[in-house]
Amino acid sequence: MTLKTTLKGALFGIAALGLAAPAMADQLADIKAEGKIVTATDMHYAPFDMLNNGTYEGMTKDLFDEVAREIGVEPVYQDIPWTAELPGLEVGKFDIVIAPVTITPERLERYTFTPPIADATVSLVKAKGNDDLQKPEDIAGKTVGVQQGTAQFRQLQAYGEELGGVTVKEYGTTDEAYADLGAGRLDAVAGSLPNLTYLVKSRPENFALFEPAQFGEPTYFAWVLRKEEASESLAKAIEDAIAKMTEDGRIKAIQEKWLGSYTELPLSASAN
Known part of the structure; x- marks a missing residue:
């Protein structure tokens, strides 16, 4: 077998492998x-x-x-x-x-x-009638609930550090956090503005938004x-x-x- 024949065979084999390769996943x-x-x-x-x-x-x-x-x-x-x-x-x-x-x-x-x-900008909700909490900075030294593993959790932590300390309590679901807020075990709950707006709209007798409710950078x-x-x-x-x-x-x-x-x-x- 000549070198030329060997090279031709090798190139043919490479080409055949290319033709046989599976199509890219889509x-x-x-x-x-x-x-x-x-x-x-x-x-x-x-x-x-x-x-x-x-x-x-x-x-x-x-x-x-x-x-x-x-x-x-x-x-x-x-x-x-x-x-x-x-x-x-x-x-x-x-x-x-x-x-x-x-x-x-x-x-x-x-x-x-x-x-x-x-819109996903982080915001705050409180129990209806809690006049001690009005604006976001009023949560300094308070206990605030938030869903674990969320961007809102990280934003709340950072904001709490800016304020000199906030006790952050994590929950598996927002419903659990709202239940503790309604029961008086939390001072506030942090979440996205759409979630909290819907909560207040659905249960105006129990909850109210801070004024202003949002803090931090706008997010989506x-x-x-x-x-x-x-x-x-x-x-x-x-x-x-x-x-x-x-x-x-x-x-x-x-x-x-x-x-x-x-x-x-x-x-x-x-x-x-």
Whole structure:
């Protein structure tokens, strides 16, 4: 066998291996082939996600129902504890996390975010009739509840340090924090403005917002996908769906239904 023949055989073998290599994974194509998109959220985060007599409802569901319709697949909704959602996403247990996730620089490094779905700026709520707490700085030296593992938790910690000390108590769900606030075991609860506005709107006899309620830098909620090349097509399809829904008024209608008002949002996570 000559050297020329050997080289020709080797090159042919490399080319054959290239032709036989599997096509690159494409999450959107896989989802469309299955006819469904598997999601994860925490169904104890009103007004975004709630269980009403065992039926899932809320602003997130209304929004994602429309997004799934635009993509042409059926959504599968799963109730997963918040602390298990992002780890579960990373190992492929579901396609997307649709629990409202606050966009942060650290998370942008690790995950792919959809365009924002709501304002997430951290705010404070108190028991109705508690006139000792008026503005955010009044929580200095007080005990404040917040959901564990959230961006609001970290913002509250930082704000408490600025004030010279706040006792931060973590909860698995916001409902648990609201229950302790109503029972007098907390002075206040920190959370996103939409969540707390809905709480006060639903239970005005029990709770009231601080005035002003918000503190810290403006932030936004969005949904999260894995940060990988295979997810790029799905991320683009969701971005296109949200842009279309913004233009035709569906986003506005859903916000007004659940929040009582409309806030214009950036059309990309990087613009928040």
